[in-house]
Amino acid sequence: MQEVESAGASIAIILGASSFPKTDLSPNDAFRKSANAFKEYLYSNDGLRLTDRSVLNLFDTDKSQSEIYGSIVDFLQEQHERGFENLIFYYVGHGDFSEDRDYYLAIKSTRKDNSYFTSLPIKALAQALKEHARHARKFLILDSCFSGAAYAAFQSVPLQAAVQKTRAEFAASDVPGRGTALLCATGPRDTASAPPGQEFTMFSGAMIEVLQHGVSAVPEVLSLQKLCERTWGAIKQQYGGEGVRPLVSSPEQNAGDVGALPLFPIPAQSQSLDESADASRYFFDALDQNTFADTSETVHCVIITAELATDIFPLEQHVRRAWEKYSDRIYRSVGEYRALHGVKEPAGEGHFGSITSRRLSTLPLSSVFKSAESLRHAVAAICKADVAIFDVTDFQPGAMLLLGVRSVARRGVTICTVGGGYVMGADLSIPFNLQSLNLAAHSDQQMQRGLDPLELLGLKISGGFRELLELPHYLDLPAFDSVRSIGLKSDAYRPIGYREQVLLLCPFGDKYSFKNWSMYHSKELSGRLKERLRQQPGEEMSGPRLVRLLDIETPRLVAQTLYEAIRLTEMCVIDWTNLRPNVIYEMGVRLATNPLGGIHIVEESSGLNVIPDDCPQHTYDMMKLFGLIRYRCKPGDIEPYDQMIDAFEARLDPQFRESDYMVYQTVGTSLDLAVEPIALPLVEELIRSANSLASDDEESIGISPVLYHDVNKTISQGARAAAMERRLAAWLYMERRFTEAEIQGTPILLTQFRTLGAQARRWLRKSQSMADKDLAEYIGARTRQVGGAKR
């Protein structure tokens, strides 16, 4: 990350108005005060230390649109001669859309009858900056609010569309090596707010509070992203549930992410603004490899936090509290679970698999996809963590991807929890693949109305390990068994080449199915593949099948079929269009199970990716990391399909090592086989199998675990016999596989050997067969010899 060296390299433009006399827009003195306060920061010694020479203040100017445009251009030209590296553009006021959905910023001379052409269109601003600040880093801060009821109809759409439009404009214009970052006052469904009686607007007030007074005990230099996070923390503190969430994005990141560059100095503060910042010392950084260095007596819990969470009380604090309350229970459960998988025990007296400490680490989605390296560390973290707690609020893409990876990497314990107002039992639209998840809730409302999140999480963690220990087929996520248990014959694991089949992971909505799938993908991709493959000499072919989940012909469960296909199909195209959570989850499973990864595509329309307006910033990082191929649903537009095939064929090169392969490799090398081995010790597996047929306490309990035992005695008799065969098999295996010294030297083995011997003898002695009776005698003699039994 590149440090900004001096404020002298920065210039700033301030724009906006406190009144719009030629329109119906409400005047607001908070706009003026906000602009003044920001200007004060620009000038202050604790701030950017700018001077009048490097600041163009156009707030409340009476100039017309063209005059303002001219002033900006003149200013930039003048500054260009002096040299500058950073441009900060700050606007506070009203923003709106033209009939053509072009976004503009209102100015004092804006006229109601011709608002677009009398305001500053964002296109014009982008043009000016493109031409005259091409080589600079540009930081745009937009505090645009809509006038209450008059703009209510646009509240769910306009600003995010504005952001996307702004992104699009700037994305197209920047020269590689520099970039642009936007900080906007609101998210997709909210409006910026200037609460009555407040001195500043909600957003600017909080931002200025952060800039002028700091947030921690030491001075810092904040990036735009950090500034956004801190501002949001300040908004939550002051406004609670009424707070409007700001948004940061970096439309162009050719030389790195401008939004991640520290630029804004802030002073030290004696009291932390953000409640969670103070407690950050309780949490490690999951992206730091050293976090997972110690595993022997430590249980690791990684908390995957959503971007721009809205709850006042953050998830990680609930987790910390849960751990503090339930640590004894959790340590015991984890210790017993770990001991199960080890034949060897620690030397001397004491607890087997004793756990003495925990390590809680956070994995913010906003950081995971910044680079291939950070993604690698994140994948390693979720593979190594004993417990992973996912904030699946809004089922954000990054969370879905990592969840897919986790579901392949670990059988347990994984907990998914929802914030953002969700309370247990409420309606929630859950992605198709995750319908059977047992979700927790950690919202502020859950704290008030239901079982406290700390209880929910604590009980789930401790209960999860207990169940992982006791239930052989424990699952808290789908996919783990399905990607592993594909069949018994060797050809069941044969990869399905792209000459035979191509798998498309995609949405299933009617519109997509009718347009994208039926009219384009199913025809174009198949056709182009056939054309490409026909180029091979002497080849006759009917062309590969292009299949979606719905097309796979089998009566088996959807989940089973899907995960098999994901693992085995070599060419897998992943359509990010509409960013469906279940598709991204499937993508995570794919990246974790097949080194060829996926061919990532997205529909493009009117120059924009067809994705939701309100997707979090990390989505853009993901898209950049995985290199999406854009396609259009336009007749004759076949080049993207050739690109898809090219991209796949490049992966067939053994040297292919990009992000997709890296995920697979990281999962494979990060698995902690000591904790979750490939298979349970055989004796343990046989005992578990026996107990699932007939408990070894069944004589006392009087109930058989087998279904229908109470109406069909043949079933219960058969189950008891099968159970005893397994116990006998376990004893015979031990007697052959281990030396006497090994059995005698390992207390748990010795106990198992003696107990199994006693059980087998009791059963064999009831048999009519002399061979069984002889075997019982043999077992008795050997058990006494090895185990030192009294008889």
Added chain:
Amino acid sequence: MAIEVNRLVAEVKFHKEEAKLHRDDGMIAEAIDELKEAVKLMKETEWEGAEGSAVSEEQKSIAFHLADCLGMLGGNARRLGLLEDALEYFKEGSKYEEDGRYGINSSYNLVNSITLPIESRVKSANEQSKELRRAVGVLEDQVVGPRRTDRWAWADLGECRLLLGDWPGAADAYGRFVELSDGEAVRSAMAVLGSVRDALHDLGDETADVVDRGVKFLEGALSGR
């Protein structure tokens, strides 16, 4: 003190299996030794919390095995004719069975602590009727709940109803018991009933006739297999 529950339970199970082997061979004293060792191992861990306090899963597991071992001790002591010892074991075991915190779905100790004085010819069925009625109440709740398919619950209910002179109710319960049981379980129940019948007969208690009907019912069930 932290408890290594899994290891403890594994040891206890071993001793129980050894005790069953000894019992099968008629070596009752050795069986008792094994069970005493198991009980000692559990009691040494000081596993019990304060009376009335919430209990953990580990404590529930130990309570189950302790009650089971005490029940087995009582049964073996009875075989040796050590009826006072047997009664002590059953009474201690029933303490855990009846403590709802442990969730032990068994009535072996409870019922035996009531019927053993009869078998010992110390008390008549009538003198135990209050305790028998209480046990029937407990069992009737259990068999419509978690012990619906537990053969021993039905056997215990049948025995208690017989001792209260309720033949129809007992026939009902034993009918269900037979449905859920194999020959070995039926023979075991028959042996217990036979012993109780003989004791009642010696006491001149008319309930002996009712109990005898139960024995014959079970004999018929065995021969009908």
